[in-house]
Amino acid sequence: MSTTMIEFKHRVDGVLTNATSVVLSDPTGAYGVKRTDTNGVVVADGTALTNVSTGVYRYTFTDPAPGQYRIGVRGANTLRIAREVALLAGVNQVD
Numbered sequence: 767m768s769t770t771m772i773e774f775k776h777r778v779d780g781v782l783t784n785a786t787s788v789v790l791s792d793p794t795g796a797y798g799v800k801r802t803d804t805n806g807v808v809v810a811d812g813t814a815l816t817n818v819s820t821g822v823y824r825y826t827f828t829d830p831a832p833g834q835y836r837i838g839v840r841g842a843n844t845l846r847i848a849r850e851v852a853l854l855a856g857v858n859q860v861d
Contacts, residue, residue, distance in 0.1 A: 770829045774839050776841050788823040789811075790810075790811070792811065801834070
């Protein structure tokens with residue numbers, strides 16, 4: 767197990783801008799982060815990311831095993847981004 771940080775940058779017209787909220791959420795509302803090998807939910811849907819500076823949001827969690835994970839992020843204007851990524855210990859950007 768390792769500690770992993772997800773970083774999301776919210777931009778409006780290319781400029782970092784604070785959103786009203788940013789949460790981990792896939793398009794169906796089933797998970798925030800899940801494993802792709804077992805489909806096990808690692809981070810629950812609706813988990814908030816912390817605003818660390820203008821337009822930059824982070825969430826840190828302990829991932830159970832190295833491998834492929836799927837991350838869903840929902841920001842302002844119900845923007846939803848779902849990406850499959852190989853999470854590595856450290857910062858993993860989704861933007």
